[in-house]
Amino acid sequence: MTAIDSDDLRNEALFVSDLQRSQHPTPEVIRAVVTETVDRLGEGGCAALVAQEFGEHPDCALGRMRWAQQAVRSAYEAA
Known part of the structure; x- marks a missing residue:
């Protein structure tokens, strides 16, 4: 298992x-x-796939990233 310290990642x-x-x-x-x-x-x-999704599906990508940010914040506060 990898220790992940960056919220961006x-x-x-x-x-x-x-x-x-x-x-x-x-x-x-x-x-x-x-x-x-x-x-x-x-x-x-991960970064390359994010860029690809924002390039191909910008209309959906922003909402998904907002959800990911909120979900990560909540999940790691609970840890």
Whole structure:
């Protein structure tokens, strides 16, 4: 497991994960998904996919990033 200290990286990892807001994930699930995504893609991979999504789907990407930021903040405050 990777120790992730950057909220920016956490936000990006959650953003590019398959986890959906409609799944109403718990803080534990969010933290696990963030760790798994960073372990799988690395910091550069997460950033590249965020850029790709903002380029291809700017209308949806902003809302998803806002959700990711709020979810990460809540999940890591609870830790």
